[in-house]
Amino acid sequence: MSESCGAVSLSQSQSLPGVAGGSAMDMDPVEFTLRKRLPRKLPRRRNDVYVNMKTDFRAQLARCQKLLDSAGPGPREICIHGLGLAISRAINIALQLQACSQGALQLAANTSTVELVDDLEPEDPDEGETLTRTRNNSAIHIKVFYPQ
Amino acid sequence: MPYYFCTVSSGKSFSPSRSLWRRENVGEHDLDCALNPSPFPGLPEGVLEMRVKEGSKIRNLMGFAMARMQGEGAEQSGLRQVVFVGSGRAVTKTITCAEILKRRLGGLHQLTKVRYKSVREVWENREGGTPEVTVHRTVPAISILLSKDPLDPQEPGYQPPEAPMGLWGNPTINALLLCATRSKTRF
Numbered sequence: 001m002s003e004s005c006g007a008v009s010l011s012q013s014q015s016l017p018g019v020a021g022g023s024a025m026d027m028d029p030v031e032f033t034l035r036k037r038l039p040r041k042l043p044r045r046r047n048d049v050y051v052n053m054k055t056d057f058r059a060q061l062a063r064c065q066k067l068l069d070s071a072g073p074g075p076r077e078i079c080i081h082g083l084g085l086a087i088s089r090a091i092n093i094a095l096q097l098q099a100c101s102q103g104a105l106q107l108a109a110n111t112s113t114v115e116l117v118d119d120l121e122p123e124d125p126d127e128g129e130t131l132t133r134t135r136n137n138s139a140i141h142i143k144v145f146y147p148q
Numbered sequence: 149m150p151y152y153f154c155t156v157s158s159g160k161s162f163s164p165s166r167s168l169w170r171r172e173n174v175g176e177h178d179l180d181c182a183l184n185p186s187p188f189p190g191l192p193e194g195v196l197e198m199r200v201k202e203g204s205k206i207r208n209l210m211g212f213a214m215a216r217m218q219g220e221g222a223e224q225s226g227l228r229q230v231v232f233v234g235s236g237r238a239v240t241k242t243i244t245c246a247e248i249l250k251r252r253l254g255g256l257h258q259l260t261k262v263r264y265k266s267v268r269e270v271w272e273n274r275e276g277g278t279p280e281v282t283v284h285r286t287v288p289a290i291s292i293l294l295s296k297d298p299l300d301p302q303e304p305g306y307q308p309p310e311a312p313m314g315l316w317g318n319p320t321i322n323a324l325l326l327c328a329t330r331s332k333t334r335f
Contacts, residue, residue, distance in 0.1 A: 085240065088239050091288035091290065092288055094262065095262065095263070107304065108304035108305045109261070109290070109305050111247060112247070136247075138247055142262070
């Protein structure tokens with residue numbers, strides 16, 4: 001795998017004279033566009049809420065509050081998940097829910113690591129091949145529940 | 149002196165552009181450090197506390213924590229417990245440090261606590277002229293306790309050490325299953 005990486009970057013830097021050479025192992029950032037693949041689809045029960053940075057904060061908070069109030073029979077609890085930058089927001093939502101319940105709710109936070117895959121596509125689709133790079137990101141899972 | 153209160157939901161009411169404003173190096177004052185001594189019950193004093201800030205380098209933090217946990221030549225076997233503490237923008241980095249340490253040293257029990265932290269920041273104008281602005285913010289804060297000794301599994305936020313090859317080989321699935329088995333709901 002490392003051999004093919006070196007070969008690809010070397011041939012491309014030779015074709016563009018303005019680009020700095022560097023070692024054979026360097027991947028020239030000009031030549032690749034980074035595409036992040038979405039994280040693996042995780043199972044979703046009715047009480048799972050996945051937090052992101054695009055949706056409005058108040059809307060996510062209202063949704064969590066509604067789920068918690070209308071959980072029906074059985075244990076009244078929801079699980080809030082956040083990945084990367086959304087970890088702060090997930091913690092915020094969980095703490096806001098706790099504050100609104102006047103301390104009746106309890107929180108249990110678990111952390112984990114999620115593997116993400118990036119696709120690196122070269123500028124010319126003809127030359128070179130799409131490379132993939134994996135990286136790790138942190139995730140948090142907060143269970144919000146009424147203690148029995 | 150103008151005061152701004154940044155509430156949690158609209159935390160962007162004072163977000164100064166860094167070219168015009170500079171935060172004074174007063175040291176952010178944690179307004180309730182006296183009220184929240186330690187979120188972990190029964191934790192002995194003198195446990196290593198790693199304070200993760202926004203600009204901390206993970207390499208430096210991990211080097212220090214690993215050395216302490218594994219023990220240098222003189223000490224017996226290193227420390228048994230370490231706490232990672234972070235707030236605001238450093239929360240993600242705190243979790244990352246804890247996860248890296250868990251991966252390098254297996255068999256660590258984890259206890260995670262989240263809370264709000266009140267912080268006072270003082271910003272001064274770069275060009276001068278305008279008086280300083282004091283901002284009060286409440287930011288989320290996280291404390292992660294990693295311990296070689298077993299902890300109370302009934303404590304909310306407890307996570308047992310990872311099985312060497314997780315059930316589905318993915319730590320996130322394991323964490324989700326942990327939530328599921330606790331609450332006895334099924335996927």
